[in-house]
Amino acid sequence: MRIDIITVVPELIQSPFAASILRRAIDNGLVEVHFHNIRDYSTNKHKQVDDYQFGGGAGMVLMIEPIDKCISGLKAERDYDEIIYMTPDGETLNQGIANALSLKKNIIILCGHYKGVDQRVRDHFITREISIGDYVLSGGELGAAVLADAVIRLIPGVLNNETSALTDSFQDGLLAPPIYTRPAEYKGWKVPDLLTSGNFPKIEAWREEQAYEHTKKRRPDLLDDE
Numbered sequence: 001m002r003i004d005i006i007t008v009v010p011e012l013i014q015s016p017f018a019a020s021i022l023r024r025a026i027d028n029g030l031v032e033v034h035f036h037n038i039r040d041y042s043t044n045k046h047k048q049v050d051d052y053q054f055g056g057g058a059g060m061v062l063m064i065e066p067i068d069k070c071i072s073g074l075k076a077e078r079d080y081d082e083i084i085y086m087t088p089d090g091e092t093l094n095q096g097i098a099n100a101l102s103l104k105k106n107i108i109i110l111c112g113h114y115k116g117v118d119q120r121v122r123d124h125f126i127t128r129e130i131s132i133g134d135y136v137l138s139g140g141e142l143g144a145a146v147l148a149d150a151v152i153r154l155i156p157g158v159l160n161n162e163t164s165a166l167t168d169s170f171q172d173g174l175l176a177p178p179i180y181t182r183p184a185e186y187k188g189w190k191v192p193d194l195l196t197s198g199n200f201p202k203i204e205a206w207r208e209e210q211a212y213e214h215t216k217k218r219r220p221d222l223l224d225d226e
């Protein structure tokens, strides 16, 4: 998979890809992540990429021309399955969207900044708009990092133990059950006896029940379509 991230502030999004699971996925050739600075596509001598809104109003707007040059240049090199714009008025990211995107070959993620991008970018280049939640960030960069992380960890081979993504919260429509590690007792706080019993069928049944109860308590909305 290849992900091209387009932004005016690459510094805001590069570090999550430089460590841990995402770094290993890149080093192992399971995903390629490329960053493109919109400013590099400006034809203006001051490298200007934003301007005032037509009709007045607070906040600067990212101009269409440098974004067009960047996206069109990428599209001339390869086909893209999705060109995503990160925006608070997009569809809210969930595990289903991450699963679907993890099966794609090439995606572009465009990050908004300031007030956002000229609407014509959205109308003519963007195939999907995604929000990471009902709150407003200073730009799309942190949202793009969240999206890329959620997608990349699902690519086969990225997690050491393939089953570990399969047992994540949301993957089977339920929240994850409680987990424990050594020591079996700490300050008198004990791990449930069953987990140290070696009775794996019973452990599995306990986990399923715990996941169901936890979901019923915290996120009953997830059980609604059953």
Ligand code: ADE
Pocket: 086, 087, 088, 112, 130, 131, 132, 133, 134, 135, 136, 137, 138, 139, 140, 143
């Ligand atoms: N840009 C600003 N706020 C955002 C959000 N909530 N999700 C995605 N991109 C954003």
